[in-house]
Amino acid sequence: MKTLLITRPIAEAVIDQARELFDVTVSETGALDEAAAEQALQSYDAILPTLGDLFSAQAFAGAAGNMRCKMLGNFGVGYNHIDVAAAKQAGVLVSNTPDVLTDATADIAMTLILATARRAGEGERLVRSGNWGGFGPKDLLGTHVTGKTVGIVGMGRIGQAIARRCHFGFGMNVVFYNRSAKTVDFPATQLPTLADTMGAADFVVVATPGGAATTHLIDSAALSAMKPSSIFVNISRGEVVDEPALVAALEAGQIAGAGLDVYENEPVVPDALKAMDHCVLLPHLGSATVETRQAMGQMALDNIIAWSNGNAPAQSV
Numbered sequence: 001m002k003t004l005l006i007t008r009p010i011a012e013a014v015i016d017q018a019r020e021l022f023d024v025t026v027s028e029t030g031a032l033d034e035a036a037a038e039q040a041l042q043s044y045d046a047i048l049p050t051l052g053d054l055f056s057a058q059a060f061a062g063a064a065g066n067m068r069c070k071m072l073g074n075f076g077v078g079y080n081h082i083d084v085a086a087a088k089q090a091g092v093l094v095s096n097t098p099d100v101l102t103d104a105t106a107d108i109a110m111t112l113i114l115a116t117a118r119r120a121g122e123g124e125r126l127v128r129s130g131n132w133g134g135f136g137p138k139d140l141l142g143t144h145v146t147g148k149t150v151g152i153v154g155m156g157r158i159g160q161a162i163a164r165r166c167h168f169g170f171g172m173n174v175v176f177y178n179r180s181a182k183t184v185d186f187p188a189t190q191l192p193t194l195a196d197t198m199g200a201a202d203f204v205v206v207a208t209p210g211g212a213a214t215t216h217l218i219d220s221a222a223l224s225a226m227k228p229s230s231i232f233v234n235i236s237r238g239e240v241v242d243e244p245a246l247v248a249a250l251e252a253g254q255i256a257g258a259g260l261d262v263y264e265n266e267p268v269v270p271d272a273l274k275a276m277d278h279c280v281l282l283p284h285l286g287s288a289t290v291e292t293r294q295a296m297g298q299m300a301l302d303n304i305i306a307w308s309n310g311n312a313p314a315q316s317v
């Protein structure tokens with residue numbers, strides 16, 4: 001029986017199915033650092049990793065000569081924590097879990113848009129503090145979402161799902177920036193540059209993949225193109241945003257607020273962001289529904305089962 005390491009506890013139904021087919025170890029010690037990833041590559045036939053497990057080029061190099069693992073069935077659509085080129089060179093297949101988390105992540109984007117615009121975080125803290133004095137005509141005034149312009153950075157599956165919610169649900173005008181030409185089946189205008197999109201929008205939502213190609217795509221220059229009244233939302237990957245540049249823009253009043261679900265050095269969140277009332281900060285909840293996380297686990301396992309049976313995983317990267 002092949003051995004399988006699941007690096008974090010996932011849905012019990014998925015683990016139960018895995019135990020019927022593999023000799024399963026479920027780690028409960030948190031994300032694998034580089035040394036632990038290297039050891040895992042030498043100890044298991046297949047691994048079901050997730051965000052934070054550092055399967056770097058160095059981990060693959062360290063395991064070379066004693067490599068046992070042949071399959072990484074990643075739990076998550078993003079796989080920037082895995083050096084795919086190094087994996088392929090080592091003869092290790094890599095898969096991910098696209099599609100199943102699109103709606104849940106798009107819903108979190110809308111949560112952040114609404115919560116930041118309507119100052120929901122501040123209001124919730126005020127009520128819990130016991131300091132709310134009742135309704136006041138000028139208290140905690142936010143900004144309208146309906147009818148405004150949203151700028152989507154990255155018009156893939158998730159970006160389109162967000163745009164649809166914005167347009168059909170809130171009557172928003174949609175503009176977007178994408179590295180390649182993109183045709184969509186709802187009203188949206190592709191703008192030629194990132195700066196054009198950032199500048200045209202009342203709400204900017206980043207929905208790009210992570211990785212070297214998008215690291216610090218949102219830098220001080222991109223943020224400076226935004227309106228002082230605009231709100232920035234990131235549900236993609238933390239490293240897509242130059243976090244110190246975002247902090248500086250918020251502190252200077254260069255933009256009106258931010259809603260963030262991801263951070264550059266997770267789980268570390270800068271104290272400056274935590275101190276700002278005009279930021280809504282979530283703990284990477286994009287795919288965090290029972291249904292979505294079970295579907296992600298099932299897809300990751302299905303890819304590993306396909307490999308084990310000698311077939312190509314459906315979601316190979």
